[in-house]
Amino acid sequence: MKIALCQLNFKIADFEGNSSKIISAINEAKLKDADLAVFSELAICGYPPLDMLENKDFIDRCIESIQKIAEHCFEIAAIIGTPIINKNEFGKKLFNSAVFIENGEIKSFHNKSLLPSYDVFDEYRYFEPNNKWQIIKYKNEKIALTICEDLWVEQPVENSYTKQKLYTCSPMNELMKFSPSLIINIASSPFSINHSESRKKVLCENAKQYNIPLLYVNQMGANTELVFDGGSMFINADGKVFNELKYFEEDFKVIETNSSNNNIPEIELSNNEKIYKALILGISDYFKKTGFKKAVLGLSGGIDSALVLVLAAKALGYQNVHALLMPSRYSSQHSVTDALMLTSKLNVSYDLVSIETCFSSFESSLIPIFNGKQPDITEENIQARVRGTLLMAYSNKFGNILLNTSNKSEAAVGYGTLYGDMAGGLSVIGDLYKTQVYELSNYINSHGEIIPRNIIIKEPSAELRPNQKDSDSLPDYKILDKILFAYIEQKTPLNEIVEMGFEKQIVEKVIKLVNSNEYKRFQTPPVLRVSSKSFGFGRRMPLVAKY
Structure with missing residues (x-):
């Protein structure tokens, strides 16, 4: 099957502009004889929409935009990220979903199961986690459609105590019961130093673990403090990256899931270049x-x-x-x-x-x-x-x-x-x-x-x-920055920072300054995020506390 990876820069709540980009990409995919066009997580409204999700007219416009785009999906199918209303009696009022469109009609919705609620992510504030699984049968493929975090179930998170798995449910284990032939993961995964390597590792491990090719489409562009680096890719069943789209740029590429012509060298950037x-x-x-x-x-x-x-x-x-x-x-x-x-x-x-x-x-x-x-x-x-x-x-x-x-x-x-x-x-x-x-x-x-x-x-x-x-x-910045990194990014306790070879008096002074x-x-402008723990939305500390 020929699939178009549509890595685009979306603006939050710009339904007209976002829809126009999506329709243009679908038309380009048609010209290149693609069978399917794939777009990123919440592409229709841009990510992250935050409390805009609480406005009914916002959700209405998301659905209206999807219906408008569906009119262009003849002779090609599309997968597009969008919020949808949860029609069940209980739970949050929305799902973070991916819609599958074919022959001008919305055929199915595939809802996100694992909702990140750490660092800059707060999805459980708005969305209900999915607990019903289905695959897409299209052409000769059986597609396991997942959304971003759904593939991160096995990844441990370090904290001050131990390492632990974030989730008790594995969407891919559930989807494997349907014997899929292809994994598609759509995402809005923001950039931070070394995250592109971690992301690639997780994706490759999933493809290799389940012995299924994996196609990944990420958002690119910046929305306030979050920068999305793109880096969409196609990975074979052996867990090898066969094709990788550009980083920090819009990109569009049609790949064939069963072709050896996809084997293109991976993109390597230094940390400073990133x-x-x-x-x-x-x-x-x-x-x-x-x-x-x-x-x-x-x-x-x-x-x-x-x-x-x-x-x-x-x-x-x-x-x-x-x-x-x-x-x-x-x-x-x-x-x-x-x-x-x-x-x-x-x-x-x-x-x-x-x-x-x-x-x-x-x-x-x-x-x-x-x-x-x-x-x-x-x-x-x-x-x-x-x-x-x-x-x-x-x-x-x-x-x-x-x-x-x-x-x-x-x-x-x-x-x-x-x-x-x-x-x-x-x-x-x-x-x-x-x-x-x-x-x-x-x-x-x-x-x-x-x-x-x-x-x-x-x-x-x-x-x-x-x-x-x-x-x-x-203190000298070479010393200060190492202490700050240990305390802020790694959440290392004072005594352990001292054990790393720093003077206790200096460490105590630095930590006191940070806390006070x-x-x-709290009153600074939005900070462009490039680390795993930036000041701002991703680090929420009380102003009134006894440290």
Whole structure:
């Protein structure tokens, strides 16, 4: 059988746009004599629709769109992800479903059984798990149709206690009772570092375990903080990847399930290349899908803002990015020079606005209130908030979205100012530790120097007081980031982190900083997710707690 893998970028709730893409792909599949066109999980409405699923008119439009698409399914069948109403008396009101369309009619619905409710996933909030199984008999194939998590039953999840299986039910074991000849899995599986390898491993193990070829179609594109990397594929019964679609791009490919011509080399990307592509896609889609076209950011001459400027210029085009350079009495001349050199290399427009007048005015106004108290972090935060005010003023006046330039290390320990350098509409590198910021910057420069070398090699500093260095307040980033990774991503207890070779006093300080700054992270902009545990929707901690 000839099957079209339709890896597309869908916008949440854009029923007209999504339907148009699906119909176009079906027509292209017809031209290539495909028997079946397969689309990703919840393709009709985009993933994740979140609480939009609670609106009846939203569900009605999903069904109406499916019916409209069915009119184009003659001489070809289609599998499309959609939410449907649960007509049973008990349970949640919806199923996460895949519809099979043939000869212009909806022939069957195949509902998702395993509903992830961890990290960024909260599907059990909306959907009822399936407990009835059926296969699709089409052409000469008996198709076991599954949805994303349905194939992840055997995968253990690490936590602080042990490893355990997530689910007690195996959809594939149930479907095997019907003797299927082909597994199809449609998904909306978001990107994170190393996840594409884990995903491929799970898919290959399923194909090999059940000795059945497996066809996988994933969503691509970004919706708010989640980036979907695509990477759809066809795997033979031996568990070998025979054909793999592009990562971080829309793609379309027709494969023959019984042909040896499918044997095409797998796609290999380095971690830095994946992160680079993911962040560019995340920025680009955030702007396209919200209707904004231009960005502004504060360019300090430091590595964080330099990296964000490079990524933004690549994602949006240099003509759509504007930089504000806002030196103070504590800014070094080389910071200004480095920032200007970068704008020149990227051909990005900029304004240079000293914050001295505004800062001095605040100082004068606060003299009678502060009543002789010595300068401290208060004055440092005022500088950051003056810069934040100038950036938001530019954003309001010209309609540019402010890109936040804070990294994950800073966000973790609270090394940032609320309503100052933590302001923004989108946090671009908020899921990259400082050491990863350096790695990605060096990766970018490995293709030709863009970020001035001095920005990369100089000691990091917020430049909010004389001779300030990040190391005055924080451990060396190489140490800090390892502790943070162990505590945040791996959920490793304090005593075990110490046993890894770190000083107990440093570990205690870092963990205390992480726990006490939850209130700051609660107020940050959405963070583009590239790790297995980013700050935001996937990490929900109480603000009021005794840690």
